Amino acid sequence: MSQNLLHRFWNIISSVSVRAKILGMALMLILLLGAGVTWQVLHSLTYIVQSQLENESITSARDLAARAADPILLNDLVRLQRLLVETQQNNPDVRYAFILDKNGDILVHTFGAGFPPDLLTANDAGSSEHHHTIILQTNNELIWDTAVPIFNERAGTVRLGLSDARLRNAVQSLTIQLALMIAFVSALGILVATFLTFLLTRPVRELVSATQAVAKGDFSPRLARWADDEFGDLAEAFNAMTTELGNTNEIRQEREELRRQLLEKVIATQEDERRRIARELHDSTSQNLTSLMVGLKNLQDSCSEPNIENQAESLRRVAAQTLEEVHDISMRLRPRILDDLGLAAAMEQLTREWQARHKLPVDLVIHIGQERLPGEIETAIYRIVQESLTNAARYSGARSVSVLVERRGEQVIAIVEDDGRGFAPSLSPNERHLGLAGMRERAELLDGKLTIESWPGAGTSIHVQIPISASSLEEIKGNL
Amino acid sequence: MRNILLFISLFLLSACMVTPNIQPSAKVDLTDLQPLPTPSISETPLRVAVAAVISPKGTVESYSGLVNYLGEKTGRPVELVQRRTYMEVNDLLETSEVDLAFVCTSAYIAGQRDFGMELLAAPQVDGGTVYYSYLIVPMESQVRSMAHLKGKVFALTDPISLTGRAYPTTLVTQLGATPETFFKRTFFTYSHDEAIYAVANGLADGAGVDSLIYDYALSRDPALSGKVKIIHISPSFGIPPVVVNPNLRPQIKIELQNLLLDMSNDPVGRDALTAIGVEKFVIINDSSYESVRSLLDGIPLLFGLP
Numbered sequence: 001m002s003q004n005l006l007h008r009f010w011n012i013i014s015s016v017s018v019r020a021k022i023l024g025m026a027l028m029l030i031l032l033l034g035a036g037v038t039w040q041v042l043h044s045l046t047y048i049v050q051s052q053l054e055n056e057s058i059t060s061a062r063d064l065a066a067r068a069a070d071p072i073l074l075n076d077l078v079r080l081q082r083l084l085v086e087t088q089q090n091n092p093d094v095r096y097a098f099i100l101d102k103n104g105d106i107l108v109h110t111f112g113a114g115f116p117p118d119l120l121t122a123n124d125a126g127s128s129e130h131h132h133t134i135i136l137q138t139n140n141e142l143i144w145d146t147a148v149p150i151f152n153e154r155a156g157t158v159r160l161g162l163s164d165a166r167l168r169n170a171v172q173s174l175t176i177q178l179a180l181m182i183a184f185v186s187a188l189g190i191l192v193a194t195f196l197t198f199l200l201t202r203p204v205r206e207l208v209s210a211t212q213a214v215a216k217g218d219f220s221p222r223l224a225r226w227a228d229d230e231f232g233d234l235a236e237a238f239n240a241m242t243t244e245l246g247n248t249n250e251i252r253q254e255r256e257e258l259r260r261q262l263l264e265k266v267i268a269t270q271e272d273e274r275r276r277i278a279r280e281l282h283d284s285t286s287q288n289l290t291s292l293m294v295g296l297k298n299l300q301d302s303c304s305e306p307n308i309e310n311q312a313e314s315l316r317r318v319a320a321q322t323l324e325e326v327h328d329i330s331m332r333l334r335p336r337i338l339d340d341l342g343l344a345a346a347m348e349q350l351t352r353e354w355q356a357r358h359k360l361p362v363d364l365v366i367h368i369g370q371e372r373l374p375g376e377i378e379t380a381i382y383r384i385v386q387e388s389l390t391n392a393a394r395y396s397g398a399r400s401v402s403v404l405v406e407r408r409g410e411q412v413i414a415i416v417e418d419d420g421r422g423f424a425p426s427l428s429p430n431e432r433h434l435g436l437a438g439m440r441e442r443a444e445l446l447d448g449k450l451t452i453e454s455w456p457g458a459g460t461s462i463h464v465q466i467p468i469s470a471s472s473l474e475e476i477k478g479n480l
Numbered sequence: 481m482r483n484i485l486l487f488i489s490l491f492l493l494s495a496c497m498v499t500p501n502i503q504p505s506a507k508v509d510l511t512d513l514q515p516l517p518t519p520s521i522s523e524t525p526l527r528v529a530v531a532a533v534i535s536p537k538g539t540v541e542s543y544s545g546l547v548n549y550l551g552e553k554t555g556r557p558v559e560l561v562q563r564r565t566y567m568e569v570n571d572l573l574e575t576s577e578v579d580l581a582f583v584c585t586s587a588y589i590a591g592q593r594d595f596g597m598e599l600l601a602a603p604q605v606d607g608g609t610v611y612y613s614y615l616i617v618p619m620e621s622q623v624r625s626m627a628h629l630k631g632k633v634f635a636l637t638d639p640i641s642l643t644g645r646a647y648p649t650t651l652v653t654q655l656g657a658t659p660e661t662f663f664k665r666t667f668f669t670y671s672h673d674e675a676i677y678a679v680a681n682g683l684a685d686g687a688g689v690d691s692l693i694y695d696y697a698l699s700r701d702p703a704l705s706g707k708v709k710i711i712h713i714s715p716s717f718g719i720p721p722v723v724v725n726p727n728l729r730p731q732i733k734i735e736l737q738n739l740l741l742d743m744s745n746d747p748v749g750r751d752a753l754t755a756i757g758v759e760k761f762v763i764i765n766d767s768s769y770e771s772v773r774s775l776l777d778g779i780p781l782l783f784g785l786p
Contacts (some may be wrong), residue, residue: 050502073536073562096510106516114513122506137504139511154540 018204019197026193027186034182042175049167050144053093057144058131060091061160065148068099072107072155081108087160095143095163101156119159127153141165203231207238219246264445271379274334281330289323335382343378344368347405350386358393363402373412377466380442381405381414384450387435388416388462396420396460407468414464422454439464525557526550529569529581532638533693533720534673536562543582545752552748553739564670566638573597573725580728580736584720585611586642589773592766596726600733601740602719602764605692605757609719609764612691613643615651615712616679623686624711626651632685634663635678638670641690642772647714648688649779673697680707692719696757717775718768722761737763 013021064087071079080099088094088110096119098109109115125132125147136143143161150156203226210221219242223235296316303309330336331353338346344366351362372378385403392398398420405414436452439462443450448466528547530539539562551558561578563569566587572578574595583591591597602609617623623632626648636659637644652662659666667684669675672693678684691713698705722740724733743749744760753760 070536073540074532074564075561076564111510111513113515115516116508116510116512117514118506118508118512119510122508134505135502137507139509142502142504143508143510151537151540154544 018201019194022197022200023190023193026189026196030182030186030189034178034185038175038178038182041178042171045171045174049171050164053144053162053164053167054133056091056093057133057146057160057162058148060087060094060162061097061131061146061148061158063087064097064099064160065150065158068158069151069155072099072101072150077108084108084110091162093162093164093166095141095161095165097158097160099150099156099158102153104157107156119161123147123159125149125153125157136161141168199227200231202226203235207234210238210242214242214245217249219243219249260445263441267442267445268376271334275339278330278334278336281326281333282336285326286323286330289319289326293319293323338378338382342372343381343405346378346382347385347403350382350389351403354389354393360393360398361400362389363400365402365404366406368405368407368412373407374468377412377446377468380446380448380466381412381464384439384442384462384464385414385416387439391435392416392418392420392460396422398459410468412466412468415461417459417461419459422456422458422460424454424456523557525559526554526580527559527561527578529561529563529572529578529583531566531569531581531583531587531720532562532564532671533582533584533690534697535671538671538673542756545748545755549743549746549749549752550736550739554735566640570594570597573723576725576727578725579732580722580724582720583723584638584641585718585769585772586640586646586776588721588723589769589776590640591723597723598726598728598733599721599764599766600724600737601722601761602768603722603756603758604760604762605719607759608716609762609768610716611643611719612716613647613688613714614691614694614710615648615686615688615714616676616694616708616710617686618679618682619707619709621685621709626686626712627655629686630655630657630662631664633683634659634666635675635684635687636666636668637672637675637687637689639668641672642717642776643690643714644669644672644675644688646776646779647717650775651712653779676704676708680704686711690720692757699757715771717772718764721764 016024064083067083068080071077071083084097084099087097094110096110098111098115099107100120101107106115106120119136122136123132123134123145127149129149131146131148133144133146136145142164144164145159145161148158148160150158203223206223210223213221221242222239225232225235293316296312296319300309300312300316303312331349335346335349337349347364347366351364354360355362373381385405389401389403392401396418398418401416401418403414403416405412407413440450443464443466446466447469448464450465451463452460453463454460528543528550530543532539534542540560543560547558547560561569561572563572566584567590569578569581569583570587570591573581573583573591574597580600583597588597588599592599605611615626617629623629634648636648639645649659652659655662669678669687672690675684675687675689676694676697679687694710724736740761741763743753
């Protein structure tokens with residue numbers, strides 16, 4: 001129960017802002033201290049005042065009794081009355097005083113006309129008593145009533161009542177003064193706490209915004225050291241951390257750049273090498289094979305020996321097949337048409353040959369205009385589509401494939417879709433094997449994006465998007 | 481958190497500990513004023529006045545035994561009445577407001593002359609019914625006679641006291657002066673014991689006092705004997721008598737007289753007599769006061785006596 005209450009209390013406290021916490025703390029402290037001090041002061045004061053009243057009541061009554069003895073014995077009522085009047089004049093707290101003779105009848109009193117009937121019997125002192133004090137409650141005040149026997153009660157009894165009204169008023173005005181003081185100090189406390197809160201929360205707010213900037217990759221914000229305290233230390237630690245993070249990030253970016261350049265170089269080198277080999281195969285090997293075939297044809301025609309003629313014919317067919325194969329290899333390594341006529345022609349040739357080889361229908365759509373695209377983009381798109389088609393043929397068991405290459409503004413988009421068995425892209429352990437990683441790397445080298453949409457039984461769709469940078473466009477125009 | 485709570489509770493507890501426990505024992509309404517009931521007197525008391533020879537409290541202390549004795553013997557309540565001056569007691573006797581009174585010699589002479597104050601008895605002290613006026617000065621004083629008191633402060637007892645005023649005045653008159661010019665200053669103490677204390681404390685340089693009171697006071701307060709000394713003793717005077725008002729019923733007068741004369745035969749009565757320094761009460765004649773009467777006649781203006 002109390003645990004629960006404490007928990008709820010803690011929830012409330014922890015949910016408010018630091019500003020409210022500090023303000024609340026300051027106010028709570030001031031109010032608690034103020035209330036405590038006021039309580040303590042008032043109680044001590046009341047206690048002192050009350051014992052003071054009691055003492056004063058006894059002293060005054062004793063004094064009056066001593067001075068009243070002779071006038072009573074001499075029956076000097078005028079002097080007796082004057083004694084009472086003087087007593088009351090000298091001490092404003094004296095509410096009343098009266099003197100009884102030894103028979104208990106009132107000799108003189110300070111009430112003027114009439115006498116409160118209950119008062120007479122309210123207090124009494126024995127003849128041997130020093131005094132007898134009681135507290136009386138009247139309509140609006142407390143009275144310390146002291147009875148003192150005069151001359152061992154042989155002359156009578158003095159009764160004197162001291163009111164606490166005046167002293168209670170003093171205590172009340174002190175209470176008001178204390179309350180005003182507390183209010184003033186509270187106001188001051190709020191001001192000070194507000195200032196303190198501002199001092200404390202400003203570095204925290206700055207820290208929060210700097211942290212958010214760092215989260216977004218901006219390592220530049222530096223915090224000022226406002227004060228030489230824990231917050232100052234925190235700011236310095238934060239600054240050291242962002243500097244370190246910034247340096248690390250720079251190194252990482254440099255490495256990334258290096259890797260990228262390396263990859264570019266590898267791919268470029270690979271392309272160049274393929275191009276060289278393909279040209280070599282086409283120019284030299286194909287020419288030689290063609291010459292060989294022409295020689296074999298001549299040999300066949302000029303020879304009448306049927307045995308040799310058959311052999312020459314057979315060799316000529318082998319040479320023709322080899323020529324075909326060389327052409328094929330050359331084509332696959334680097335279609336010359338891509339360099340000479342551009343992406344559209346190369347794509348058409350690629351799909352045509354792929355169709356012929358795999359006996360599968362390919363639906364090719366190309367919208368890239370008459371303008372040539374930058375060489376590296378053409379190569380990348382060509383290679384990605386080539387790899388996709390290879391995959392489709394090799395793994396998917398598709399019945400048809402569609403290829404779309406399109407230029408949309410400053411972007412080139414290529415989509416290869418098949419209706420094969422598909423796969424779960426995230427679950428694919430052999431992505432690297434499938435060559436998908438290579439495809440993605442090619443796209444990303446050119447700041448492009450490659451997405452694979454595939455699901456078991458739902459076919460595969462490969463979507464490539466490569467931006468055409470302004471500088472590369474300029475380059476193209478310059479070449480033309 | 482727990483410490484803070486503990487601190488607060490301790491704080492409040494300490495505040496509570498000083499809370500005064502005020503429990504009014506009664507409630508009264510001081511604004512409800514009602515006329516006082518007139519004191520009811522069940523029985524007419526025997527009223528006994530004692531002239532202010534000694535202070536009012538001393539009188540009560542000394543005479544309470546006598547008052548109680550009279551009350552017991554007469555079967556009536558007895559009220560002790562005191563007044564500041566001798567003349568006031570005389571007035572009470574004249575208007576029959578008191579029945580019996582212990583008066584000063586000079587007061588008797590004035591009362592007897594003015595309204596026929598009647599002698600009832602006289603106290604016997606040291607075997608006689610006379611007393612004296614002592615002229616006293618502080619112990620260390622160089623004064624040896626009234627003549628040396630010229631220009632000094634002199635304490636008088638009552639305006640019509642024989643020993644405290646009339647006799648010292650006679651002494652001054654014999655020196656060919658009046659007290660007003662002879663002394664630097666005079667003042668009334670209204671009782672003889674106060675006059676003794678005035679001299680003992682140096683308030684006055686001299687005073688004339690009743691020999692009975694002086695002896696009685698010294699026996700009560702032996703320290704006084706080291707502070708004052710007697711430098712002159714007057715001729716003997718008739719002792720202050722016990723009187724009754726002339727209107728008192730003769731039977732009562734006789735009853736009271738017999739009571740007083742019998743006191744020394746009763747153990748309680750003897751104690752009461754000892755308390756006022758008296759051996760016994762005796763019958764006294766007016767002739768015993770002739771010497772005083774002639775002394776007072778010599779200074780009538782002083783007393784303003786008719």
